[in-house]
Amino acid sequence: MTNSYTKTRIRKITRHFGLIPLSSKSIASFYRKNAIIQIQTESGTYAIKPFFRNLFLRSSTIHQIKTTANYIQLLMESDFSYMPKWLTSNTGKLWTLNQGRPFYITTWIKGRNLENQTDFEELGRALATLHTTSSRFIYTKGPFTTKQIRIWKIQDRLFRRRMAKAIQSNKQNKKWYKKHEKHCKIISDRAWADLRNPEIVDLLEKELDRPALIHNDITSPNVIISDDNKLFIIDWDHIKVGSIYVDIAKALMNTTQFNPDFIQSFLKGYEEIYPLEKTExxxxxxxxxxxxxxxxxxxxxxxxxxxxxxxxxEQTWLLRLKAIDLLEEWINQ
Structure with missing residues (x-):
């Protein structure tokens, strides 16, 4: 959506949740100009979020929002405290439909981004709490990590095939790929070799009977430390039953900035709730x-x-390699 939401449309949406907006403004994200609408009401500040279908799934937008809302309801009933409160519409659902688009409303969390080791410890606890809380109620079975590994292997193969075209695209790309192409292949090949380890293969087979909900999009912008110093994870559109190991690896990559203190703090917080075995x-x-x-x-x-x-x-390459070494050391601690 490139145009701002009209006041009339915002009023129609909020009316379904028993709210009357006094003022509103659109908040942009990295990918969308109007990612969130912040509204001020007599009862407080709220966020209206348009829900967009995951194009990689074959299911419809309505099916996806229903599934997402069911998972959110499960977490709310389990007293999961690391997400903003979702409001219930006048139909009893956690969302409403407007002009063919689902919308949901949550409380607005005012605060700051992740800054210190204490923040990252709490993020680790939050993610572990999500994984352990939901595992008690979710019964879907499937090759969660194995499925993601298959997708990433395809992306790696395409990367190697597309290399020539990428190098020809411009001089900057040519310089980068000539410098790092070989190293990308080496670290990928080593990862694929490790993932063929019999102990890991056995772990992935056992995972079939240990489903859990994952956020699937833990990034720095999606984590807020509120003014009263509580941690909240926002933007739950991609929540699903999936691999906790992928969720952890992506969260580490997308939040810690390869900072060894932040990485260690995150893992410390996670393992306070969910101790990980050496193979994990x-x-x-x-x-x-x-x-x-x-x-x-x-x-x-x-x-x-x-x-x-x-x-x-390019800017973080050496830090990335040091972070990889740090995680190698962590395996045997």
């Missing part, structure tokens, strides 16, 4: 090592977004 640590370390940003950058090598990914990888 090795699995997480292997998944963390994969250079997923480089794979994504070769999909559209001439785009500004791809160039930005490569610039970030």
């Amino acid at each position: 640590r090795k699995l997480i370390s292997s998944l963390y090592r994969l250079p997923r940003e480089a794979w994504q950058a070769t999909r559209f090598p001439s785009s500004p977004r791809s160039r930005e990914m490569l610039d970030i990888m």
Whole structure:
């Protein structure tokens, strides 16, 4: 949606949740101009969030919002405290439909981003609490981590095939890929070799009977420390039954900035709730090592977004390698 939401439309949406907006403004995200609408009401400040269908799933938008709402309801009933409160509409649902688009409303969390080791310890606890709380109620079975590994292997193969085109796209890309292409392949090959370890293969088979909900999009912008110093995870659109190991690896990559103190704090907090066995640590370390940003950058090598990914990888390359070594040490601690 490129245009701002009209006041009339916002009133129609909020009316279904028993709210009357006094003022409103659109908040942009990295990907969308109007990602969230912040509304002021007599009872407080709230966030209206349009729900967008995951294009990688074959199910409809309505089916996806119903599934998401069911998972959120489960967490609310389990007193999971690390997400904003979702409001119930006048139909009893956690969402409403307007002009064919589902919308939901949560309390607005005012605060700051992750800043220190204490914050990252709490983020680790939050993610472990999500994984352990939901595992008591979810019965869906499936090859969660194995399925994601298959997808990433395909992306790695495409990365190697697209390399020539990526190098030809511009001089900057050529310089980056000539410098790092070999190393990307080496760290990927090592990860694939580790994932073939019989102990990890056995762990992945046991995972079939240990389903859990994962947030699936833990990034720095999606974690807020409120003014009263409580941690909240926002943007639950991608919640699903999936791999806790993938969730941990992605959260480490997308929040800690390769800072060893932040990485150790996150893992310390997580293991206070859910102690990890050596094989589980090795699995997480292997998944963390994969250079997923480089794979994504070769999909559209001439785009500004791809160039930005490569610039970030260039700036953080040595830190990334040190973080990989840190996780290797963590396996045997």
